[in-house]
Amino acid sequence: MTGAAEGVRRTRQRTAVLETLGNCGEFVSAQELHALLAGSDRAVGLTTVYRALRELDRAGLVDVVRDETGERLYLRRPTDEHRHYLICRGCGRSSPVDAGAVEVWADRLAETTGFAELEHTLELSGVCGACRAGRRPTPQPCTPTPDRPGASSGRSTRSSS
Numbered sequence: 001m002t003g004a005a006e007g008v009r010r011t012r013q014r015t016a017v018l019e020t021l022g023n024c025g026e027f028v029s030a031q032e033l034h035a036l037l038a039g040s041d042r043a044v045g046l047t048t049v050y051r052a053l054r055e056l057d058r059a060g061l062v063d064v065v066r067d068e069t070g071e072r073l074y075l076r077r078p079t080d081e082h083r084h085y086l087i088c089r090g091c092g093r094s095s096p097v098d099a100g101a102v103e104v105w106a107d108r109l110a111e112t113t114g115f116a117e118l119e120h121t122l123e124l125s126g127v128c129g130a131c132r133a134g135r136r137p138t139p140q141p142c143t144p145t146p147d148r149p150g151a152s153s154g155r156s157t158r159s160s161s
Contacts, residue, residue: 016042017052018061018076024142027065027073027087027094036142066123067092086124090131097124 020036021028028036034049044052053074056062063075063083075094077083084099102122110118130137 011052013044013048014052014055016044017049018056020142021056021062021074022076024075026092027063027075027085028142029067029071029073033074065094068125084122084124086126088128088131089125090127091136093128093130093137 016037017033020040020042021033024033024036030050030053031046033053034044034046037044037049053062053072057064057074060080060082061077063077063085065073065075065085065087067073067087068089075085082103083096084102085094086097087094099122102120106118106120110116128137
């Protein structure tokens with residue numbers, strides 16, 4: 001853990017959570033992440049997974065979105081920059097979007113209102129072309145960590161109902 005993680009204490013559990021999350025190509029829930037960890041030699045309790053995700057979110061190391069039921073989903077942030085995503089309501093596939101205008105607007109709003117440390121959440125969802133065409137894509141699984149061959153590579157699929 002480096003960069004944004006300077007304020008986060010490095011523990012075996014946080015490292016396991018962050019590394020496992022880094023092997024996932026799409027957003028996953030804390031429970032999905034817990035199942036992946038339980039299927040590996042890096043088992044971490046569910047409460048600890050939630051706690052680690054909260055700390056990693058505060059440190060800016062993960063991106064967080066909510067699904068249609070309000071459940072928080074997590075993806076390891078590939079850069080130090082805050083990102084926004086367009087999420088398919090059918091298959092859950094995510095795609096980062098250029099939201100520079102949102103960031104400029106938020107900065108301007110902070111200036112004009114006198115607020116500091118302004119935070120925002122932008123939720124964008126739709127139905128991807130594959131789902132619209134009836135070819136619902138197979139969810140991209142989480143892959144095992146190379147030095148952990150016994151790690152699980154499965155990911156549960158999300159129901160669209």
